[in-house]
Amino acid sequence: MTTSGPEQDTDQTPDPDTAVPAHHGDPPAEQRAMARSAAVVDRGHRDVLAVTGEERLSWLHLLLTQHVSELPADTGTEALVLDAQGRVLHHMAVASTGDAVYLDTEPGDGAALLDYLTKMVFWSAVEPRDATGELAVLSVVGPEVPAVLEKAGLPLPPPPHGVAGLDGGGFVRRTPWPGRDAVDVVVPRDAKDTWWSALTAAGARAAGTIAFEALRVESRAPRLRRDTDERTIPHEVGWIGPAVHLTKGCYRGQETVARVANLGRPPRRQVLLLLDAGDEELPRTGDPVHRDGRAVGRVGTVVQHHELGPIALALLKRSVPVDAELTAGTEERVSPATVDPDSYEADPDSPPPGRVARERTGGGPGRRA
Template sequence: MTLPDHDLDAAVPAHRGDPLAEQRAMARSAAAVDRSHRGVILVSGEERLSWLHLLLTQHVAELPAGTGTEALVLDINGRVLHHMVVAHVADTVALVTEPGEVPPLLDYLQKMVFWAKVELRDATAELAVLDVVGPTTATVLAAAGLPVPQRPLDVTALPDGGFVMRMPWPGPDAAEIVVPRTAAADVLARLADGGARPAGTIAFEAMRVESGQPRLHLDTDDRTIPHEVGWIGSAVHLTKGCYRGQETVARVANLGRPPRMRVLLLLDSGDEQLPVPGDPVLRDGRPVGRVGSVVVHHELGPVASALVKRSTPVDAELVAGEDERAAPARIDPDSLPVDTGAVPPGRAAQIRGGLR
């Protein structure tokens, strides 16, 4: 079986010898991953929170120091442009982004400064991002001499710069560690000595896909709105306003469901090539969606996240990919968005008013 390309992660190790064993370590104990190709923007200044609050989809105006969240930047039509992990450390907010995303994101942010009392800095060259994934994450952090934030999204500053942030994904427990780039190799060695198996991005991505966490550019396209991929709540606050694209977010939340939904596809690909992100998902030869992240999971086998039309039946016989990459696929019912059956508030108001 041909493993999928990891072009976004080409700058760091894809594996450390055995991607499936590395996944099992993430599921049963812990593994450490070099993700130092990710970008970091630092935002300081006395108005950093109130200014970011006007630009991001998440409520950060009163984000306490020592905590974090996730956030998006949308275009005027509510489509996703940027995703970031946000950490408020002392008097600075760190925005951790996808590889290559710093230049366009920083350009946008700088254009929005105007007279705000904020300072922006690209810290990618000086800070490296590492991750620990697995149920023994806390034990590994402590053994490596690193702080152990108690709850998901808690953040603890490091004395020499950087921070440790407890993460709710990918897996039963995780932590993101941002350290001076000159110290990254030493920290990885200490994590290994503390019981974390060295791992690569293939294993990390498999755990991310299993956890249902979307990734920009792989699980999104130029039409993606946050509701389609599950970023409402974790990265979008529905009751705050004052950000670009808010009208679309509110309209979809209040009047109906998004046109597409993110699901997990179980692939029957045998020893064939796997689909790649952007390939079509077909039903009876007609497109009903697009393939996102594609991984080989240590228990589920080859799987793919996908954006499909919300009307696609859960038991539909699908094909993911095309040509030599085409593979029979079916939707994992456990991956379907939770439907409470409640009528969206805007639609309920229309019904009360006699509209159909």
């Protein structure tokens, strides 16, 4: 058993998953189990925060990009924290259950997020705390997830974001990715091994992060700092909707979100690249994407998919056409690359609604963001 995948390890962007198993002996078979039956992955290295207090939802509503002030009990979602320019600083999965809201985020990101939340408490009746030592995340993926959970004695929350609390602490959260059916089983950390054994005994194959990441990339679900950089705004990577609510305000960076949605279009778009590396070394996260010798994008997560072969998420300039001939990588790891047309969302023929309104009222064409 190894702990890291070579295609996901660069000097510029260290592999964030070295603390948990990358595979359990056969990554392609583990991927196939996720796609065709069920597999369980240890994602216990994710940081978990808990927010308690009677004002927890209304307070978080002022800080996060998602509409959570009226989030029903036993419901989850995704959310972001942006800087003043609308660039993504934090991404988190959200679960409201019992008397707390839980936020789990990238490994190593929890301290900075908790620091920000703590500074924003002021006089609110809330208490954010680090719950990483209390809870650990196990992810179960595959079409046989319902049967696995039933055999393991766990509830199956409704899709797409239902949450069910567990006796003894923790919860099960339904997620819309990375596979056909997926849940996060968030359990007391000291009981993680017990729940792992129960899930594998119930029919889930033991799998590692290589398999999970391959299906995540196939589903085009971005990951902070793997598929984003310091300039990324939510519109570029498909977080509008899943993690950003366009009709709410009152959060940092909201002006940029609204301006780009209503008056312009984001300067880049996320696509799925199909790589033709042959036996050569694959590109790495952070490598450039070139067209005709000019840099037009950035490579995100690179994986070996059990059916598609080597693939990667990438951020490309919006002007790059879907049929462009590209190369991904640098130095000895350059690979011909093509955009998967199913991942390319063409711009509509009509301008954004805000720009139309401005022209109608004599305000002139909106500035392109």
